[in-house]
Amino acid sequence: MKEITLEELLEAGCHFGHQVTRSNPKARDFVFESRDNIQIIDLVKTKQGLDEAAAFVKHLGQNGGTLLVVATKKQAKQAVEEEVQKIREDLKEKAEKNGQTLFYITQRWVGGVLTNFSEVSRNFKKLSDLKQKLSSLEEKAK
Structure with missing residues (x-):
């Protein structure tokens, strides 16, 4: 390195x-x-x-650990995507045996996903429930 x-x-x-x-x-x-x-x-x-x-x-x-790279700034997105893809290619054989161990996020990162997951997951559940209710109301309106 x-x-x-x-x-x-x-x-x-x-x-x-x-x-x-x-x-x-x-x-x-x-x-x-x-x-x-x-x-x-x-x-x-x-x-x-x-x-x-x-x-x-x-x-x-x-x-054989797992790594998540988070890069949401414009300046870093492309470089991180390219480097992770290169590393994945280099580790392709190993990843096929052991499963993928290198991940990245270059889109919006929801704060608290790692540090406050219980609250974030509750909010995702609420959103899902609201979408379902809205869909149900739209069906009834037809």
């Missing part, structure tokens, strides 16, 4: 964060400083995090 350098992160603009007023307080540890009301991200910590994530993904792959 290609190692990403600090220079590449800088050239890619990875150091630009949110406006200070829009930032999450939990992210403070990863902010190097703020300039002109924009947070500057600490690229050394970013690189450490990327290296840890890469090691984790490699470990997952070696041990």
